[in-house]
Amino acid sequence: MENLVWLLIKKTGLSNQVVDNIISLIQEGNTIPFIARYRKEMTDEATDTQLRDFEEIYTYQKKLLEKKEDIIRLLTEKEVITDELRASIQAASTLSQLEDIYRPFKDKKNTRATKAIAKGLQPLADLLLACELSTVEFENLSTSYIKDTWDEKTSVTSAQEAIQGAMDIIAEIIADNPEFRAEIKATQDRTIILESTASKKFEEHSVYETYKNYRKPISQMPSYAYLAITRAESEKQLRVKLHFNESDSIAIGKKIFVPSHASDLKEILHEVILDGIKRLLHPSLEREYRSNKKSQSDREAIDIFGKNVKELLLSSPVKQKVIMGFDPAYRTGCKIAIIDATGKYIDSTVVYPTEPQKKIVETKKVLLKLIADHNVGLICIWNGTASRESEKFIAELIKEESLDTKYLVVSEAGASVYSASKLANEEYPDLDVTIRWAINIAQRVQDPLSTYVKIDPKSLGVGQYQHDVDQKLLKEKLDNHIQDAVNRVGIDINTASRALLQHISGLSNTMAKNVITFRDANGSFNNRKQIKKVTWIWPKAYEQCAWFLRINAAKELLDSTGIHPESYKVTYEILEKEFNLSKKTLKLPFVVPIDIDIENLAHTYKIWSATLQDIIDELANPWLDPRTAFDEKWFKSDILTLEDLKKGVQLNGVVRNIVDFGAFIDIGLKNDWLLHKSQLGKQVQNVFDVLSIGQQIDVIVLEVDLERKRVSLSLKSDIVSKRPQIKKKVKIKKSIPEPASSITWNIVFS
Numbered sequence: 233m234e235n236l237v238w239l240l241i242k243k244t245g246l247s248n249q250v251v252d253n254i255i256s257l258i259q260e261g262n263t264i265p266f267i268a269r270y271r272k273e274m275t276d277e278a279t280d281t282q283l284r285d286f287e288e289i290y291t292y293q294k295k296l297l298e299k300k301e302d303i304i305r306l307l308t309e310k311e312v313i314t315d316e317l318r319a320s321i322q323a324a325s326t327l328s329q330l331e332d333i334y335r336p337f338k339d340k341k342n343t344r345a346t347k348a349i350a351k352g353l354q355p356l357a358d359l360l361l362a363c364e365l366s367t368v369e370f371e372n373l374s375t376s377y378i379k380d381t382w383d384e385k386t387s388v389t390s391a392q393e394a395i396q397g398a399m400d401i402i403a404e405i406i407a408d409n410p411e412f413r414a415e416i417k418a419t420q421d422r423t424i425i426l427e428s429t430a431s432k433k434f435e436e437h438s439v440y441e442t443y444k445n446y447r448k449p450i451s452q453m454p455s456y457a458y459l460a461i462t463r464a465e466s467e468k469q470l471r472v473k474l475h476f477n478e479s480d481s482i483a484i485g486k487k488i489f490v491p492s493h494a495s496d497l498k499e500i501l502h503e504v505i506l507d508g509i510k511r512l513l514h515p516s517l518e519r520e521y522r523s524n525k526k527s528q529s530d531r532e533a534i535d536i537f538g539k540n541v542k543e544l545l546l547s548s549p550v551k552q553k554v555i556m557g558f559d560p561a562y563r564t565g566c567k568i569a570i571i572d573a574t575g576k577y578i579d580s581t582v583v584y585p586t587e588p589q590k591k592i593v594e595t596k597k598v599l600l601k602l603i604a605d606h607n608v609g610l611i612c613i614w615n616g617t618a619s620r621e622s623e624k625f626i627a628e629l630i631k632e633e634s635l636d637t638k639y640l641v642v643s644e645a646g647a648s649v650y651s652a653s654k655l656a657n658e659e660y661p662d663l664d665v666t667i668r669w670a671i672n673i674a675q676r677v678q679d680p681l682s683t684y685v686k687i688d689p690k691s692l693g694v695g696q697y698q699h700d701v702d703q704k705l706l707k708e709k710l711d712n713h714i715q716d717a718v719n720r721v722g723i724d725i726n727t728a729s730r731a732l733l734q735h736i737s738g739l740s741n742t743m744a745k746n747v748i749t750f751r752d753a754n755g756s757f758n759n760r761k762q763i764k765k766v767t768w769i770w771p772k773a774y775e776q777c778a779w780f781l782r783i784n785a786a787k788e789l790l791d792s793t794g795i796h797p798e799s800y801k802v803t804y805e806i807l808e809k810e811f812n813l814s815k816k817t818l819k820l821p822f823v824v825p826i827d828i829d830i831e832n833l834a835h836t837y838k839i840w841s842a843t844l845q846d847i848i849d850e851l852a853n854p855w856l857d858p859r860t861a862f863d864e865k866w867f868k869s870d871i872l873t874l875e876d877l878k879k880g881v882q883l884n885g886v887v888r889n890i891v892d893f894g895a896f897i898d899i900g901l902k903n904d905w906l907l908h909k910s911q912l913g914k915q916v917q918n919v920f921d922v923l924s925i926g927q928q929i930d931v932i933v934l935e936v937d938l939e940r941k942r943v944s945l946s947l948k949s950d951i952v953s954k955r956p957q958i959k960k961k962v963k964i965k966k967s968i969p970e971p972a973s974s975i976t977w978n979i980v981f982s
Contacts, residue, residue: 235297236255236290236293236294236297237251237252237255239293239296239297240255240286240289240290240293243289243293244286244289246276247276250274250275250276253271253274253275254267254274254275254278254283254286254290255290257271257274257275258287258290261772261776262776263715263737263738263776264280264283264284264287264712264715264716265280265715265716265719265720265737265780266737266738266775266776266779267283268280268283269719269779269794269846270779270796270798270843272840272842272843272846273840273841273842273843277842280716280719280720281716284712284716292327295327296324296325296326296327296330299327299330300321300322300324300330303321303330303333303334304318304321306334306337307334307337310337312337317333320333320410321333328520328524329410329414332410332413332414333410335408335410335413336405336408336409336410340404343400343404344397344400344403344404345400345401345403345404345405347385347397347400348396348397348398348400348401349401350385350386351377351385351386351387351388351394351397352377352379352386352388353377353388353394353397353398353401354401356373356374356377356394356395356397356398357397357398357399357401357402357405359373359398360398360399360402360497360500360501360504361402361405361489361501362491363490363491363494363495363497363498363501364491364495364497365495365497366495366496366497367495367496367497367499367500370395370497370500371391371395374391374394374395374398375391375394377391377394378390378391378394395500399500399503399504399507402489402501402504402508403504403507403508403511403512404508404512405508406485406489406504406505406508406509406512406513407508407509407512407513407516409488409489411488412484412485412488412489412513413513413517415484415488416476416480416481416484416513416517417517419480419484420476420477420480420481421451422449422451422452423449423477424449424450424451424474424475424476424521425447425448425449425450425474425475426446426447426448426449426450426453426458426461426472426473426474426475427446427447427472427473427474427475428443428444428445428446428461428464428465428470428471428472428473429444429445429446429470429471430444430445430469430470430471431468431469431470431471433467433468433469434469434470435469437940438469439460440460440461440464440469440470442457442460443457443460443461443464443470444470446461450474450521450522450525453525454892454893455528455529455530455532455533455892456529456533456696456697456891456892456893458525458526458529459529459530459533459696459697459700459701460697462526462700463697463700473518474514474517474518474521474522476514476517476518478509478510478514481509481513481514482505482506482509485505485508485509486502486505489501489505490502490505527702529701530701530702530705530706531705532892533695533696533697533698533701534701534702534705534706534709534710535709536695536696536890536891536892537689537694537695537696537698537706537709537710538709538710538712538713539713539890539920540694540695540889540890540925541684541689541692541694541695541710541713541714541717542713542714542716542717543924543925543926544680544684544692544694544925544926545680545681545684545685545713545714545717545718546680546681546717546720546721546858546859547680547681547859547925547926548680548859548860548861548862548926549677549678549679549680549681549857549859549862550610550677550678550862551573551678551862552573553573553609553610553678554570554571554572554573554606554607554608554609554610555570555571555608555609555610555611555612555674555675555677555678556568556569556570556602556603556608556610556611556612556674557569557570557571557612557669557670557671557672557673557674557675558611558612558613558614558622558626558670558673559614559644559666559669559670559673560586560613560614560616560617560618560619560621560622561586561617561618562586562587562588562617562618563588564582564666565582565583565584565589566582566583566584566585566586566595566618566622567580567582567666567667567669567670568580568581568582568583568599568602568670569667569670569671569673569674570602570606570608570674571671571674571675571678572606573678574727575675575678575679575682577660577663577671578606579602579605579606580663580667580670580671581598581602583595583598583599585621585622585625586618586621586622586625587621592625595625596629599629600629600633603635603637608637609636609637609638610637610638610639610640610677611626611637611638611639611640612639612640612641612642612673612674612676612677613626613639613640613641613642613673614641614642614644614647614669614673615641615642615643615644615898615901616644619641620901623639623641626639627639640677641886641898642673642676642677643693643886643888643898644669644673645691645692645693645694645888646684646687646688646691646692646693647669647672647673647676647687648669649687649688649691650668650669650672650686650687651665651666651668651669651672652665653686655686655729655730655731656668656672656686659729680926681717681718681721681732681859682723682728682729682732685714685718685729685731685732685735686729686731689710689714690706693888693889693904694888694889694890694925695889696889696891711735714735715735715736715737718732718735718736718780719735719736719737719780720858721857721858721859722779722780722781722782722794723736723780723781723782724782724783724784725747725751725757725763725781725782725783726751726756726757726783726784728781730744730745730747730748733747733748736777736780736781737776737777737780738772738773738774738775738776738777739769739773739776739777740768742768743766743768743769743773746766746767746768746769747763747766747769749767750762750765750766750767757783757786758783758786758787759783759786759787759788759791760778760781760783760786760788760791760797761788761797763777763778763781775798778796778797779794779795779796782794782855784855788800789815789818789820790803792820792854792855793820793850793851793854793855794846794850794854795846795847795850795851799839799843799847802837802839803847803851804818805837806833806837806844806847807822810833811825820851820854821851821852821853821854822851822852823852824848824851824852828848830844830845830848874901874936874938874941874943875938877901877933877936877943878933878936879933879934879935879936880932880933881932881933882930882931882932882933883899883930883931883932883933884899884928884929884930885897885898885899885907885928885929885930885931885945886898886926886927886928886929887923887924887925887926887927887929888904888925889904889925890919890920890923890924890925891919892919893908893909893919894906894907894908894909894910894911894912894919895907895909895919895923897929897931897945899931899943899945901943903941905942905943905944905945906942906943906944906945907931907945907946907947908944911934911944911945911946911947912947913947922947929947930947931945931946931947932945932946932947933945934946
């Protein structure tokens, strides 16, 4: 543990005490959302994102130490461990370095070298590597290794076979030598070129057009480019090869393996070095470099995907409105579903305002009745087939009838997946799949968090190459982002779905099901203590989930806030002694005195100042939603098809997906179009610094390519709406300012 703490201090720059605290909290089974919310002073107020980074570093460094111990044990059993080798292992800072150190000692099967060793040619190889004999002496000596054992695996038929076997043994030694591998990596790491060329199966004018004749240092390749190339390679559209500097590798090999006073035998040794490099070392390094690049690209793509999912979940909800979900179509008609202000389904129908039926009058009559009967405040239209025609129809209806109703064009990504899912069938067993689809369109605007958690993140349209990356890592990271988003907002335990509950800190899928079962059997929860009665929710799980599960109209007033039950006693003590408020007389929101001294109160009542600040915030703003308010800004209705677009046209758009080279913008047509990061109005390294999922922006059409069906956009920077931010609670003035968190680590794995 001491070594692990030291490594973490070195990697993160945190103090010994903070590292100890975070490790202890993780090992005790505390979740990241719980630690971030309730153990701030133990972690220097690290955010959930910083704690996730720490957890990843912790896991990696722990694995590194375990690998070191395992290698030392194996080498000790083989009786080859030396003090120098042990020191080299202990000094290794990455798993890759450990692999190189252990490589020469790995048991190998059926290589040219192992076959030569089986023939007893190791001593001859040692003489070749020493380079003390002359070439003639070496060749004469090689005849003594000729033997017939009646077994081809151990027989040597000629001197030339013996010499070749010795050369094969040395070639493998050279290729496995950790010093040689390390020096080549150090000198060529930035210059190794990846080249991709078109194969016979290459499809012209495809998405891989950029890469059909591509050369670039692999270290400088962006993750999206590498993932695109590997996908094309798997589809056999591209051939891919890494190019090392062979002459540099040979020079390094000669420096390491040829003795300074070598005899003329060194000419044969030079041949061996060249063979070892071309046949074994470079191909081995190519596999390693490509594997590392794939791992790095996976992580970067997953990181972007995770951020997009988290921002999508934290999209601004439309509150207190009855919403109509409008699923456009032609032949089969437009499916309509209405949900009330709480998200409950209340009505549905099918109308035919588009071709071929084009029943305009009948559709207007039906929709006007639905809008009037249910007081519909917002109509959400799917942005797929027939959406622009449907939008025009709705816009004209609202204008003609002077309706106090708005409309919005919505991405349908994942709606079809949800509507046909087992969960949708459980929630709406008596409804057709198409109506469930329309319901989902409406619900994702009213409550994005509760709706999107029901859909596989890979179907949400906010990732890139998500099917090509490490699926296990992808699931782990997405689960973390979803958990952080859900717990940042908190949920009402009496209305939350199982899909939402299972992401609450401390709860598993089984526990979430048990909460629903308990709720169905006993009615709504009246207080947080009842959560303890749910099957499998033991004290630790209750501790982790309690704050994140709110109960409106609870008998215990604090159960509707984000104050943890562990702090109820001190909260009431402070309210009674400092503000003359009893449990019975307390009403929320609590008007906090301007001159309250947090530091002094924290000292008096022996509570962390950060915890007390959170308590005061919750009393002053119970159920404060950290998400921004929805900005009602609508698309123009005069762009219906790609042909309607012209260069220079200004449009309203919504950010649907962010990638490391830009963002894809929904401008109301069927497809989303690229806004390259070079068109963001200024030099931008990280697109997330400027844009976020769901952000409404104004864009200008740069180019329309009708033949390739592509649109290029530019950001109209002088009128771009401000990037949405998570709301921050207003802090009460303190007598002593607190220092900002010093946690600013980076993760570098190899």
